[in-house]
Amino acid sequence: MWLVTSRPLAMTLRLFPGESRERVHVLEPDTAACRVIQVGRNAFFHLIDVTLDTALPLDCLIGYDLQIPSASGADRSMAEWAPYLLYPGQTHPCFVIKSRIDRLLHGSCRKPHSRARDGLVRADQWLAEQGNAEARPAVLLMTGDQIYADDVAGPMLVAIHALIKRLGLYQERFDGAVVEDSEALAQDPASYYRREKLLPAFKSNEALRERFFGGVEKPIFTTNNAHNHLVSLSEVLAMYLLVWSPVPWTLIEPVPPELDESLRERYCEEAGVLKDFVQGLPSVARILANVPTLMIFDDHDVTDDWNLSALWEKTVYEHPFARRIVGNTLISYTLCQGWGNQPEAFQEVLESLADLFETACSDGVLDSGPQDELIGRLQHFQHWHYELPTSPPLIVLDTRTRRWRSERHPSRPSGLMDWEALTEFQQALLGHRAAIVVSAPPMFGVKLIEAVQRIFTWCGQPLMVDAENWMAHPGSAHVLLRIFRHSRTPGNYVILSGDVHYSFVYDVRIRDQETGPRIWQITSSGVKNEFPPRLLEWFDRLNRWLYAPWSPLNWFTKRRRMEVSPYLPDRREAGERLWNGAGMGLVELDESGCPITILQLNADGSPATRFVADQKVFNAD
Incomplete structure (x- = not known):
């Protein structure tokens, strides 16, 4: 607890x-x-x-x-x-506590100031209707982007600063930054909606660029929404409190900052959306208090494009201010999410973490030495992943910190897991009849979108399109597919994913292998976020046209030995495969670990969307 x-x-x-x-x-x-x-x-x-x-x-x-x-x-x-x-x-x-995982809730991508409704509120309403123990889910899985540290609304940042002051959260000093400490950060004129001027490696940050990069601009915080990017440890901790509980909002009275006319209009619009978000927090806290809940990070829990390439890592971790920003989110994740997944793995880390906060007890300012030392330790920590000895076993992957880096082309996207991590994954699977796997990014995604990402990578611009997917790196893709073909790994896989801001289901099988495994790729995203509707509609349509079973483009993918049959949302037009609507995924499993019901509980209150197999559509991959 x-x-x-x-x-x-x-x-x-x-x-x-x-x-x-x-x-x-x-x-x-x-x-x-x-x-x-x-x-x-x-x-x-x-x-x-x-x-x-x-x-x-x-x-x-x-x-x-x-x-x-x-x-x-x-x-x-x-x-x-x-x-x-x-x-x-x-x-x-x-x-x-279920004897087997027969029913579960899952979802990712919960952005407080998204105009979409909150899927956790909808899941709480659904849970309120389940009277007995049998109908309850065995687990609630939050599969990434529980907060958006890199995309924060102005009113949320104001509330964060008010809560920091109200609770007296500890301050910190910065090295290699325009501002000296976290208090100066909050008071800086660029603190609201202009933080890109304070972040490393932006054009306006010439002094830092000269000092650390020899005048060459290198991308670090690449998100288009970095105007209010969280920086200090106190800011990230305060945001966690504000997104999980209604109580902190009752302790503060946020005062809007001085803004020009255009920003005042944006502030008011965001404040209206956040008001609805706050009203739903009692329901959010209630479902977390009544269902065993497990989590794993993805990029927005830290920053967009986190560890996307070897070059990104080198650029960030050699810069003291950039390294501190990333490290502060990892410290916060440890306290607010990671520890609860597997407490025994964090005992030594918690000792260092407690020692760090004790350095601030006298003057309210953290000692930079222990803070940087702890960040270095978390940077190399290798126990973010975890597994539960449930039936079927639940295996939650770390697809962010143990990456397969490209040595020949460091600017290209890294594999989501390196050879050693994938080997450990295979060992965890051996001997089981079925397995539930959580991979924040889908293992089997929309091929058209993956192709677009590949084109941008070839052009040297992977950061522009978040070009990270399981098939983007030849080594990790090859090993992953070999794991599925291994004779001693499970016969049934349920892969739960998020990340992409739309939902879909694929039934995946291996070609020419009658006894091969059956894989269900089930993606539910976002909890409170959505993909641009018109753009997703065109992606869906073009993907069906360009990658039809007879299309020669299938031979250019790394999955051509797999057969992929999409499930169709029952509330969409004929043929459409991608569901664009905030909510929570609900999956029911039979005794062999195969899904028998796959639903999306829609946050807008409309009837649940059911994903159904279409025997007429069989997309050879």
Whole structure:
């Protein structure tokens, strides 16, 4: 459990496991069961990891109540201090531990100021309708871009700065930056909507370019929306609090900054969208409190084009300010997402992290030495991925930090996983009949879009089109396809992905191999984001025309030994394969691990979209 409070708390965890008797666990701060890390004057992260003497029962509702002391000393239940976490008729939140993964929710790309509705709110509404334990999902998987650190609305950045001040989040000093520290960053005239002037390697940043790059402009923060790119550690931590919980919004009264007329208009438009976002946060917090939730990062959790190529990595990590910006997002991810996936893998990292924040206890400013040292450690950390011994096993891949870099052409996109990481992936698969795999980018994507990315790469402009997909790097593509053809790897794969801002389903099989595996590529994106509608419509149409089964263009792809049959959204026109609508994916699996129902719960409240197999369409890949 993950909880942030204004002071360290001794708590009592009460478990109500089905028909069994109540279990009580006293959680004292700074013990193995309740690690407390102070990140500001009034901000304490409680990382709760309770080891049980006996296992909890399976396939039944397990209630819990995290009680905290009141001013009078009496314990307050969650129904008192967080009533929005309870569904109607509940006295406390509850969850289910399934004997097998029979149903799951998944999605990626949740941008607060997107005009789309929030898919997590829709998923919460759906969960409220599921009365018994059997109908509940086994897990909620957030498959990337849980925040957008590189694309922040002006009103959100104002709220971030207000929360930093309210909680007294620790400040930091910068090396190699136009501004000296995080406090000066917030006060700089370019802090709102003009941060590209403060980021490394932009034309306006001539002094830094002369100092670090010999006057040559090199791309680092390449996103087109870097006007409010998060920089400091306190900014990223504050954003996590603001996107997960309604409580921080009640603690602040954001005051709009001085802006010119055009920016004031944009600010007001974004403020209106964020108002709707904030209204949905009680529902977001509720579903996270009632369903076991796991996460993995993608690029926007850090910055656009994160580790896209060897040249990008060299450029960023040799620049102290750029390295700090990326490192701050990794520290925040560790505290707010990564730790909860696999606590045992982060014990030593948490020690260093706690030591870092202790350096700020006296004056409220982090010591740069330990901060840079921790960033270096996280830069080479190799346990972001994880797997669960569920049925089927759940394997979550790190497609961002263990990349197959091109030594001959460092500017070309790296493979999403290197040979060693792919070998570990294969070892995790051996001996299983079926597997659920989370890959933030789709393993099998839309070939036309991949072709466009390849053209831009040949022209030396991979950053312009986010040219990263599994087939972009010959080495990683070859090894990945060999894994699927291995005789001892599973017969059924369900691959869950996001990243692309539209949803689709492919049924993939290996040519001329009767006993080969069956692979379902299920992509749900975004939770709160959408692809430009007209552009996606043309991509969908052209992809069908150019890569029909008889098209010779299929022979120029790396997947020509695979047969790909698309599923069709039941609410689209005939033949269309891509669904453009914010929401959450819902997948139901049979006992062999094969999907029997694939839905997109639409955030706009319309009926769920069902993906159905079309036997007439069989796209030879």
